[in-house]
Amino acid sequence: MRKKTLPLAAALLTSAVLALSACGGGSGDESSKPVDVQADAHSGRRALTVLDPPFTKPDLVLTDTHGEKYDLRERTKGRPTLLYFGYTHCPDICPLTMSNIAVAKKQLPKAVQEKLRVVFVTTDPERDTPAALGSWLRQQDPEFIGLTGKFATIQHAARQLGISIDPPKKEKDGTVVSTHGTEVVAFSPKSDGGYLLYHEDATVDDYTKDLPKIVQGQRP
Numbered sequence: 726m727r728k729k730t731l732p733l734a735a736a737l738l739t740s741a742v743l744a745l746s747a748c749g750g751g752s753g754d755e756s757s758k759p760v761d762v763q764a765d766a767h768s769g770r771r772a773l774t775v776l777d778p779p780f781t782k783p784d785l786v787l788t789d790t791h792g793e794k795y796d797l798r799e800r801t802k803g804r805p806t807l808l809y810f811g812y813t814h815c816p817d818i819c820p821l822t823m824s825n826i827a828v829a830k831k832q833l834p835k836a837v838q839e840k841l842r843v844v845f846v847t848t849d850p851e852r853d854t855p856a857a858l859g860s861w862l863r864q865q866d867p868e869f870i871g872l873t874g875k876f877a878t879i880q881h882a883a884r885q886l887g888i889s890i891d892p893p894k895k896e897k898d899g900t901v902v903s904t905h906g907t908e909v910v911a912f913s914p915k916s917d918g919g920y921l922l923y924h925e926d927a928t929v930d931d932y933t934k935d936l937p938k939i940v941q942g943q944r945p
Contacts, residue, residue: 808912888906
């Protein structure tokens with residue numbers, strides 16, 4: 726991976742703001758702006774940011790693909806977890822990100838795969854019903870967890886992780902676009918804190934290399 730070129734002070738600790746990304750353009754709405762996070766610039770990898778201090782896992786209760794209540798904190802407690810916000814009608818980044826994780830996960834021993842939780846939270850809950858989410862995620866990995874619910878609840882949880890989401894918007898051609906941050910947050914099984922942030926240019930090789938360490942709660 727390409728090394729970061731930063732001044733000494735910035736290399737020790739830099740302020741990062743997670744912005745809205747492709748699947749659409751930003752609205753400029755103050756309520757949807759991301760929060761500041763502290764990022765350790767020593768990862769030396771463009772696709773990965775080490776978070777210090779780590780994020781607190783959102784207190785988020787939504788509906789899973791079986792129509793059942795899913796408490797994120799309770800159901801993923803003590804388990805290595807990857808969390809991503811996106812939508813099933815996304816033409817590019819969302820399916821690619823989930824595919825990269827699915828391919829990398831399959832490289833893990835079966836027993837290790839069973840420890841990992843991969844959670845996809847929709848940013849387009851009106852169209853992404855439990856059934857629609859389940860059908861889409863099964864094409865990636867049948868063990869992936871899909872969650873839907875009220876948009877305001879989802880947006881609030883994403884903001885706690887510095888990830889910005891705009892309400893879905895219909896374009897002039899009738900296309901509905903969901904604008905959202907494209908980061909994947911990895912939570913440690915040791916602390917349940919979100920300590921790694923993967924950007925949209927993370928590759929299959931990145932995840933394949935790092936997942937064995939993430940499962941152990943180690944820093945890649």
